[in-house]
Amino acid sequence: MENRTDLWTRRTGENHALPPRLRLASTGTLTYGLPVREVLGVSTLADAVLVAGAAGLDRVVQRLNVMEVPDVLAWVKPNELLLTTGYPLRNRPAALGHLVTGLNERDVAALAVKPGAYLDELPAEMIAQADRLGFPLIQLPEHVGFDDILNQVLTDILNRQAAILARTEEVHRALVQIVLCGGGLREVTEELAALLGGAVLTLDGEQRVLARAGDPQDLRSLEDWLDGLPTPGLHGDRLAVPVAAGGLDHGLIAAYCPGGDLSETEVGILERAATVAALVITKQQAVAAVEGKYRADFLRDVLAGRAGEGSRVMARCAGFGWDLDRPVAVVVASLDLDPAGPDPATGAVSASGAGNADDEAAKLAQERFAAAWTAAVRRRDRSAAVASFAREIVAIVGLPAIGDLQDLVNGLVREVSSGESLVFSTGVSRSVKTPERLPDAYDQAVKAVRVGRQMHGPGATAHFDSLGVYRLLSLVEDTAELHSFVRETLGELAEDADTEAADLRRTLQVLLETNLNVAETARRLHFHYNTLRYRIGKLERLLGPFTEDPHLQLNLNLALQVLRMRGI
Template identity: 65%
Template structure:
């Protein structure tokens, strides 16, 4: 017969996710203090006195292991085992493996004594074995212990509901995460923090050294007392709320309070995210209008941006950052473009890194995230630092870009990189559309020339800058076809190989020996190829103007897709 103080399907706030059982009960040590157990003796397993009793059961059959449940106190007279006392050590092992709290035995009628092997096994496992007094009935034990458990659960429920009402009232009165952790820390008399999914501290209260320990991720040390509950809303993990104090400061009853606090914190986080999403879209839409020249006059733009904390009434530069390893999209288009969850998460991390870096170096900077790029408008001093390949010096934009790259690289989820383009200084808001186009061209040309992770200034692009300013791509394509002829296509591998030979020849200023060394050709083989190239293209070894045209055509091909 199994006795439990409540149905298995209890309130979610009172259930352990791992076992599905009620989390509140009485430690074995407290059960031994019940009046009906006066005279009971603990004969083994003292290390397990902290095990929690949540239900009671009476052993009536030898194969009781099939019927027991975790956190039970099992009572027996030994009748089912009267003929096989040698099986008692195995019984202890089986009960412990099934998570029982303790075994209480009444001797005299069916068992004269408990075997030493049984007691030794109980001590080894820390499984309490209790000898019951002869003058107490099982029904008295069941009634009193179950009543004590119910009273404990009722008290915990009452306290939890009181805390829940207090926390909800905080939110209804406009309070946020800080007010929630202040209240919980006061109730539990320990430190409490809320961490986001990136383990950044959103709010904290309590002793400074404990808050710092949780911030640094040391709250899970075995010698420290702590509880952690996920903050989940809408199926998304928003972080953790953690209570942390000296060993023994937190008990199982405090779990429910922390779960209620996590529920209320999830509501606050969800509300904050909804508000932030609306505000972010509003800011992004306005900056998109500024960058496209649709936002009105400079005075209106400056006044409107001041409400966002942006200072555009000064010389600024536009910066565009794009994730690498993704099919390109037109800048500022804004559509989601079928991005998956991982791509959206990476874009959000990129925006967060740029926002944090910009605030540190330029509090008046504007940073917004479009669908496939992050755009920042930061202070411009005319500096042109950087080599276009990622190593850069000087200028606020370069400093922000370096720190954003460092912050983005710290995230453990994936090894993504991003490329950055920086415009010329713009004297005011009216020049921002042109600056934005320059930054967008710089990021794409820089990636094409230097690979993923490039950081390029528009003025560093050299001839590519001039080519990128040609408004009609068809003219560039026609120039390539007219200049390179059959070498302009990619269909025939032999012609593609000849084009590569031409490129190296031009790079070495027609140094045949150096070109042969780079391409691993025999000198005579290269001479043969040069003759073939001149039959296709003309006497470029003698005509400097033709060499210039060929060089430009190859540069245009290198910019393909930009």
């Protein structure tokens, strides 16, 4: 395999040695410069001697300074090459050992000393301390002037920075050209892998792989590394760069180049690639939003029975990858996330009255909810129709070949619930065999959501066939009439605040459930037989002779069922 320098030369026509490894500053930003070992290679330092601190030759030099005062520690900066004749400490040579310690603590890159007029030789303690700390200590030749060193080293640093910027800018243009020619994340990732000579992964905000390129073994190694990655950044031969745009985290790009540490050039390339990837992702999101709205509008028309003639509808469905011409059922899922609570009439969630922050949070929650449901449905039925409406997700799924519809829906609910910290209610229609019956199935699923939430509160899953009498009660739009019916039928037993009334109502409910079997009711309620006989007498004085009147029994049963429906 050709090395990274050869690959760059082939692609750009330039022939420069790859720059040195970079150092990450405490803020996580890149700091460009020359390592001390390369600084020693410039012509003005050809006769310089590394006296001590060889372990620190990879320290990066970004700036130079001259020591003119004894208290220089207050003025030095990180990544500086400090030059001195020893004049400020000419009368205190023993202080040079402490000077090395102080410079090392302040992340100075190296100290270059020109002995002669003010310092005959470097003290042994100074040399020993520099070796212990891995702090490069350089002895300069007498014939070299500080101005020559300053000029040449600073020129090399600036030239290096300019070369890096030029290279990364050219890569940026090449990657943008890929996008302008219709390429996507796959093509960008493949180009990166070719440029770096390694493995590259592009991941979304949920750490799912969007594109990959490179040797399969290197890719597996990179994926294993990402699983334990605490924060993005440079880690020797591995690098992870965030993909961000508009203040949103869209994921990251990670690279692994075995055989050597990554350099400033590769980091710059990956940073530019992250910018291009953010452009691609935001473009895809915009396109997906338009397509999603188009699909949702069409599915809404299908479920409203106004999509047009059957064969035309099926043709458009096929264009979306949907197969509705088979036995299917409609599943509706609706978030339960309004902090103000459910609507008093229907139990449905409403965002009315919420501030802008709450509206934005609800929008983001709905987007996450839609993505989770779409992914879960697609894994089970590639031909299912899935769309996000304003307050709900609608899926038209085929009946499973193995198992039943209830198992399928329960699996969907479990997967979405485990992957997202969202509470939602789900409704399921009866199965239908023809597309013409889909509007009825959709109405059934919507009813199941509403009644399930009324009966069991947030997070309920209800099937239309299991609603029983609640299905009929949900058809009554005048809730005031239902309240009136409950008060007229149950009288003072309808009051929730009265604990004795609630206790008697529980006794009545169990009596009706056991078909007025006194012995079974006493056993369930843990009452003595005579105690229950006394309570039955009290209930008949309040409600009438319900033990003898089947019509009164029916009314009482209905009133109790209405009370069970939350929000009525």
